[in-house]
Amino acid sequence: MCVYVYLMKASVIGCLQRGSTNSLAPCSILEVGPSFWTCLSPPALSSTVEQLVTIIQPHLTERSRGCSVLLVGPNGSGKVTAIKAACRRLHLHLLKVDCVTLCGDTAAACESKMKAVFHKAELHHPCVLLLRNLQLLSQRRDGTEMDSRVVSALCQLIADSHSRVHFLWSLGLVLYTNLFGLLRSYPHGASAQEEEDLCVCGVTIMAADFTKALESLQEAHSQAIGAPKIPSVRWQDVGGLQHVKKEILDTIQLPLEHPELLSLDLRRSGLLLYGPPGTGKTLLAKAVATECSMTFLSVKGPEVINMYVGQSEENIREVFSKARAAAPCIVFFDELDSLAPNRGRSGDSGGVMDRVVSQLLAELDGLHSSSDVFVIGATNRPDLLDHSLLRPGRFDKLVYVGINEDRESQLQVLKAIVRKFKVDPTVNLSDIVEQCPPQLTGADVYALCSDAMMFAIKRKILRISEGLESEDSVLTLCAEDFSQALDVLQPSVSEQELHKYKLIQQKFTTK
Numbered sequence: 108m109c110v111y112v113y114l115m116k117a118s119v120i121g122c123l124q125r126g127s128t129n130s131l132a133p134c135s136i137l138e139v140g141p142s143f144w145t146c147l148s149p150p151a152l153s154s155t156v157e158q159l160v161t162i163i164q165p166h167l168t169e170r171s172r173g174c175s176v177l178l179v180g181p182n183g184s185g186k187v188t189a190i191k192a193a194c195r196r197l198h199l200h201l202l203k204v205d206c207v208t209l210c211g212d213t214a215a216a217c218e219s220k221m222k223a224v225f226h227k228a229e230l231h232h233p234c235v236l237l238l239r240n241l242q243l244l245s246q247r248r249d250g251t252e253m254d255s256r257v258v259s260a261l262c263q264l265i266a267d268s269h270s271r272v273h274f275l276w277s278l279g280l281v282l283y284t285n286l287f288g289l290l291r292s293y294p295h296g297a298s299a300q301e302e303e304d305l306c307v308c309g310v311t312i313m314a315a316d317f318t319k320a321l322e323s324l325q326e327a328h329s330q331a332i333g334a335p336k337i338p339s340v341r342w343q344d345v346g347g348l349q350h351v352k353k354e355i356l357d358t359i360q361l362p363l364e365h366p367e368l369l370s371l372d373l374r375r376s377g378l379l380l381y382g383p384p385g386t387g388k389t390l391l392a393k394a395v396a397t398e399c400s401m402t403f404l405s406v407k408g409p410e411v412i413n414m415y416v417g418q419s420e421e422n423i424r425e426v427f428s429k430a431r432a433a434a435p436c437i438v439f440f441d442e443l444d445s446l447a448p449n450r451g452r453s454g455d456s457g458g459v460m461d462r463v464v465s466q467l468l469a470e471l472d473g474l475h476s477s478s479d480v481f482v483i484g485a486t487n488r489p490d491l492l493d494h495s496l497l498r499p500g501r502f503d504k505l506v507y508v509g510i511n512e513d514r515e516s517q518l519q520v521l522k523a524i525v526r527k528f529k530v531d532p533t534v535n536l537s538d539i540v541e542q543c544p545p546q547l548t549g550a551d552v553y554a555l556c557s558d559a560m561m562f563a564i565k566r567k568i569l570r571i572s573e574g575l576e577s578e579d580s581v582l583t584l585c586a587e588d589f590s591q592a593l594d595v596l597q598p599s600v601s602e603q604e605l606h607k608y609k610l611i612q613q614k615f616t617t618k
């Protein structure tokens with residue numbers, strides 16, 4: 108903005124004209140956009156704005172050489188909104204520059220772009236130069252290390268700046284903007300004008316809408332950081348396995364409901380489920396987490412192993428610290444044998460696995476002091492595990508999760524699984540079970556149902572093409588679909604394999 112000032116001397120007839128000079132910018136009353144965000148004190152950001160004003164204001168004198176502020180906060184938390192409000196309050200010009208536009212192919216190119224920006228800022232003084240995403244300037248193009256030449260050029264430019272330019276970096280550690288404060292401040296704290304702005308599109312925003320939005324925000328956040336959540340598997344989804352359910356509940360639910368057991372040292376923090384694949388070990392662990400309202404952190408053994416020295420141990424530490432942060436939490440280690448094989452036997456160079464086992468043991472031992480983290484391990488081969496894992500206080504409770512060998516338990520599993528499907532009421536589930544092979548895992552029963560579903564879909568497509576059914580009719584599984592699925596059903600665990608698992612079970616129950 109240019110303001111021309113004319114001085115008139117009464118004694119001299121004439122007019123003196125001075126060169127144009129910059130000055131403070133009057134706060135515009137014709138702001139574009141809803142006033143909710145452009146007011147002088149945006150909700151939940153007012154303390155940040157206040158801090159910025161307090162820092163900058165003393166430097167608005169002729170002799171001051173300006174100041175610099177580092178502003179840090181997550182994306183979208185209102186850093187720029189706060190800066191704009193502070194500038195409006197202090198009547199300062201604002202020059203916004205995203206540092207991505209300053210990066211060049213070489214350090215020299217970057218330096219000259221920075222100089223141009225600083226020069227422009229000086230031309231507009233008194234002014235705030237906002238450098239967004241400052242971290243980009245200090246990185247090399249390949250993102251590997253600090254580009255020291257660019258960093259020192261930047262420091263020099265700040266030091267050399269003789270004008271009243273105030274630098275605001277949108278990264279740093281001085282001020283924090285608070286997104287959750289913003290959400291908390293609304294809807295109860297919104298003024299009539301603010302509400303009007305939000306309702307400008309004619310929709311009334313209710314408190315429930317905010318709760319829902321907050322839930323999805325938290326969900327997205329926990330997904331982004333990989334935080335554990337409470338699963339949605341209920342006991343009814345697990346067919347049979349009554350004795351296993353009871354064992355798990357005794358180990359996990361009892362201490363949760365009776366914390367006094369902890370002081371008696373009667374608490375187990377680890378439980379090992381073992382048995383053939385597909386028998387419902389993961390499902391059980393999820394169901395117990397849901398029923399006890401605990402978060403569930405599933406870790407597959409091989410995922411934790413990393414080729415870099417020390418990284419696998421670090422991964423284990425991270426798993427447990429995530430679990431502690433999300434307590435009460437169940438950590439589920441699937442394929443535990445690949446994570447904790449017998450030490451000294453694994454034959455890995457450098458003893459990575461030995462260190463991983465030691466780290467796991469240290470974390471398990473540490474669980475006694477933290478109350479609400481339980482560990483459930485699952486493996487098909489408990490005989491391959493490092494023996495120290497099975498000592499008291501660690502995975503000291505071993506529970507065999509076997510396959511369904513009697514018709515009654517197969518029926519229970521089938522009933523639990525068909526809850527998710529729409530089955531014709533004429534279908535007799537007991538008849539289906541009678542036609543099944545004698546030994547079936549839960550996963551086999553699930554495969555039977557999904558095959559039946561596939562046959563039902565094919566049948567429906569045929570009927571639609573013949574004009575006998577419409578597309579929006581409900582897909583229902585009928586007896587014919589199940590009998591077709593039974594024809595292709597193959598048990599996943601053979602007789603010999605089952606025999607081997609039983610030998611392992613005997614070995615561990617007689618210990």
Ligand SMILES: Nc1ncnc2c1ncn2[C@@H]1O[C@H](COP(=O)(O)OP(=O)(O)OP(=O)(O)O)[C@@H](O)[C@H]1O
Pocket residue numbers: 344345346347348383384385386387388389390391441485486487520523524548549550551553
């Ligand atoms: N008892 C059961 N009741 C209902 N469904 C079951 C049961 N057991 C297994 N299933 C079905 O089989 C699927 C696979 O089971 P799950 O992954 O829990 O087996 P697992 O024992 O953990 O296998 P693995 O040892 O291979 O990890 C489940 O998602 C579920 O659909």
